[in-house]
Amino acid sequence: xxxxxxxxxxxxxxxxxxxxxxxxxxxxxxxxxxxxxxxxxxxxxxxxxxxxxxxxxxxxxxxxxxxxxxxxxxxxxxxxxxxxxxxxxxxxxxxxxxxxxxxxxxxxxxxxxxxxxxxx
Numbered sequence: 001x002x003x004x005x006x007x008x009x010x011x012x013x014x015x016x017x018x019x020x021x022x023x024x025x026x027x028x029x030x031x032x033x034x035x036x037x038x039x040x041x042x043x044x045x046x047x048x049x050x051x052x053x054x055x056x057x058x059x060x061x062x063x064x065x066x067x068x069x070x071x072x073x074x075x076x077x078x079x080x081x082x083x084x085x086x087x088x089x090x091x092x093x094x095x096x097x098x099x100x101x102x103x104x105x106x107x108x109x110x111x112x113x114x115x116x117x118x119x120x
Contacts, residue, residue, distance in 0.1 A: 001073060001104045002053035005046050008097070012043030022097065027089030063115040070108025077101040 011018045016039035020028050049072060056065065080098035084090050 001069070001107075002050040002057065004100060004104070005053075006050045009043045009046035009050055012039040012046065014043075016040065016043075022091060022094040023089050024091040027091075030089060061115070063112040066108050066112035066115055070105050070112065073101050073104035073108055077105055 016036045019039060020031075053069065056069070077098055080094060080101065084094055084098065
């Protein structure tokens with residue numbers, strides 16, 4: 001999960017223009033210096049989660065921590081879904097990112113269920 005999101009974090013921090021791939025012409029036309037600032041801020045937020053997930057991947061974690069990681073993955077999934085449904089800025093390629101995040105939601109809850117049998 002962290003490796004997947006790390007790519008988006010690095011792009012949004014260092015080259016936010018690449019995120020235009022996920023936007024339609026309306027979204028690209030609405031871009032401003034503030035938009036790049038928001039992408040940068042979001043990239044650092046994503047990086048923070050990546051660091052936490054990389055550290056947790058080296059530890060024995062409880063099912064509650066796994067559930068928490070799954071719920072954390074639900075947040076970008078929810079934001080992407082909302083953006084696709086309620087705004088005019090995104091192209092269908094953004095669905096791929098949303099599905100990628102949703103896979104981590106499912107995977108986190110599957111791992112949490114398995115952890116219940118050996119990691120209390």
